Amino acid sequence: MIGTKRVRFQPMAEGASVTQLELFFDLVLVFAFTMVTALAAGDTSAKNILRALLVLAVMWWVWIAYAWIGNVVRADEGITRVAMFFAMGGAFLAALTIPEAFDDMAGGWFGPLVFAIAYLLVRVVHLGVFLLASAEDAQLRGQVVRWGLGSITIGTTLLVIAAMTDGAVQIGLWIAAIVGDMLWTMLAGEDWRLNSATHFAERHGLxxxxxxxxxxxxxxxxxxxxxxxxxxxxxxxxxxxxxxxxxxxxxxxxxxxxxxxxxxxxxxxxxxxxxxxxxxxxxxxxxxxxxxxxxxxxxxxxxxxxxxxxxxxxxxxxxxxxxxxxxxxxxxxxxxxxxxxxxxxxxxxxxxxxxxxxxxxxxxxxxxxxxxxxxxxxxxxxxxxxxxxxxxxxxxxxxxxxxx
Structure with missing residues (x-):
């Protein structure tokens, strides 16, 4: 890859290790896991434990999305580096809002909607980077388009709608968003790219x-x-x-x-x-x-x-x-x-x-x-x-x- 293309993306090489920027990105997940534990510990009712599990699933999907893109193109090079920092901002805002992901606290912004919009931002940035990174790979581009059409529609739209509801309806929409997103990802095809098995295994071990x-x-x-x-x-x-x-x-x-x-x-x-x-x-x-x-x-x-x-x-x-x-x-x-x-x-x-x-x-x-x-x-x-x-x-x- 030469010229301006090198500035935009650099493919992940086989045998490459996890980048330092990905480790930095994981610090947001450290905070998110702490917030989930605190949410569960604050009220150990079955309803609240279910809420904590659902929040954890959403934050997991944030991390997974960038684990995959980081295996296709280096996370610390070109446009991807900038996108990673934007994603960190969105993920950190979502993590900060975990205590209000279901019930808004008095004062400030409307917590449930802030959480949903922060998550939407993270997913849109991820999809945009994947579309740009797959511009010269027809197979990967087709896979990303198929996955993105369903995943963004199901996984993020339902959470935004859920922010405007409460009670059983809200819980139901959260479950539908998470389960639907996971099922769609499984059914959308196997035309993804895995450029480095070493990186992928190390990433998940971390x-x-x-x-x-x-x-x-x-x-x-x-x-x-x-x-x-x-x-x-x-x-x-x-x-x-x-x-x-x-x-x-x-x-x-x-x-x-x-x-x-x-x-x-x-x-x-x-x-x-x-x-x-x-x-x-x-x-x-x-x-x-x-x-x-x-x-x-x-x-x-x-x-x-x-x-x-x-x-x-x-x-x-x-x-x-x-x-x-x-x-x-x-x-x-x-x-x-x-x-x-x-x-x-x-x-x-x-x-x-x-x-x-x-x-x-x-x-x-x-x-x-x-x-x-x-x-x-x-x-x-x-x-x-x-x-x-x-x-x-x-x-x-x-x-x-x-x-x-």
């Missing part, structure tokens, strides 16, 4: 780290302003251990296995792995981690706030199901993620998820700290079993014949 980082932040927020004590120290270390074990479950083998398959695949099969394993299966992983964040935040509050709780108090209701259920969702999503690419089911993770579900009633009868201990013990057992039982294939995937 968002898992971002989400896990939120779980660690939640530990600190849960005891903010409280004097350090042995229950706080122990609960904090256990929470950090749980987050670390989830990191291990993703990065030790699963992520590498799928990345190898993504690199080997060609054509439509490669696009399907990229879309289904990363765009779709990563979303429930993030949901699980954010749910865990809510549970950890509540556990730390229970063990640290001696004025309102004792160490004998049990975690119950939605916070307990967030703690255990979040890990269950994460593990099952990891199984689905790996299965689609490799056609193998990681049975120990299914067993661990089933065991955690079975232990949830017992956890509701135990002190909150004991429930966290039990969760940590199950995850340690899972990781130890996999490390020992699958030592040889694990070594091959990490260091041997599968590498590359």
């Amino acid at each position: 968002i898992i780290i971002v989400a896990l980082g939120e779980s660690i932040v939640s530990i600190g927020i849960g005891v903010a302003g409280l004097p350090i004590s042995w229950p706080i120290a122990l609960a904090s270390m256990l929470g950090l251990a749980v987050s670390g074990l989830l990191w291990w479950a993703y990065f030790d083998v699963a992520a590498l296995s799928v990345e190898h398959e993504l690199k080997r695949a060609e054509g439509e099969r490669q696009i399907k792995i990229a879309r289904n394993c990363y765009t779709y299966w990563h979303f429930p992983m993030v949901v699980g981690i954010i749910a865990l964040s809510l549970g950890l935040k509540k556990v730390l509050y229970y063990v640290g706030d001696s004025a309102h709780h004792t160490l004998k108090d049990a975690l119950y209701g939605i916070p307990l199901f967030a703690l255990y259920g979040g890990v269950v969702i994460y593990l099952l999503a990891l199984v689905g993620f790996k299965h689609y690419a490799t056609r193998t089911i990681t049975v120990p993770r299914v067993v661990a998820a089933a065991l955690l579900l079975a232990l949830t009633p017992l956890a509701s009868a135990l002190p909150a700290l004991a429930s966290l201990v039990m969760l940590c013990v199950v995850l340690i057992g899972l990781i130890l079993w996999e490390t020992v039982r699958y030592a040889r294939p694990r070594d091959e995937i990490r260091h041997g014949t599968h590498a590359g």
Whole structure:
């Protein structure tokens, strides 16, 4: 690419890594995840948890859109760089408005409409960049046009309409916007381009780290302003251990296995792995981690706030199901993620998820700290079993014949 065209776009090269600008873009998602956790923690009713999930889905779709465009053209070059900063502005404004995404607060702008318009801005900028970037690629241009016509119409228009409603109608429109957008993306075709499998896998691995980082932040927020004590120290270390074990479950083998398959695949099969394993299966992983964040935040509050709780108090209701259920969702999503690419089911993770579900009633009868201990013990057992039982294939995937 020469002349003025180089100023406009630079294709992402095979084997390229994530750019620094994309990492900067992710800082907005760090803030958005924190806001979603705060929204859920503020009111743990089923209605509010559903709202938090819907907001998370919208912010996920913001991130996904720019993960794909960043794999076609470099995010830090030419027009794309400018577009990324505009998108960051829109995404940050949407994240700031998360507390008002459904109900407007007194004073200021009308929150629900601000959120919807900010999201619309992010999506329009993304579509515009994709159309310009595909100007000389008829196949990609056709795919972008097909996808854009339905996605923008469904995913953004319905949210703008939802901003003018309330109650069940509003929730219904949000669900229709998100589900419709995801279904349209799946049905719009497989004529996308994947210029760098390495970049794509690394990009999604980093968002898992971002989400896990939120779980660690939640530990600190849960005891903010409280004097350090042995229950706080122990609960904090256990929470950090749980987050670390989830990191291990993703990065030790699963992520590498799928990345190898993504690199080997060609054509439509490669696009399907990229879309289904990363765009779709990563979303429930993030949901699980954010749910865990809510549970950890509540556990730390229970063990640290001696004025309102004792160490004998049990975690119950939605916070307990967030703690255990979040890990269950994460593990099952990891199984689905790996299965689609490799056609193998990681049975120990299914067993661990089933065991955690079975232990949830017992956890509701135990002190909150004991429930966290039990969760940590199950995850340690899972990781130890996999490390020992699958030592040889694990070594091959990490260091041997599968590498590359």
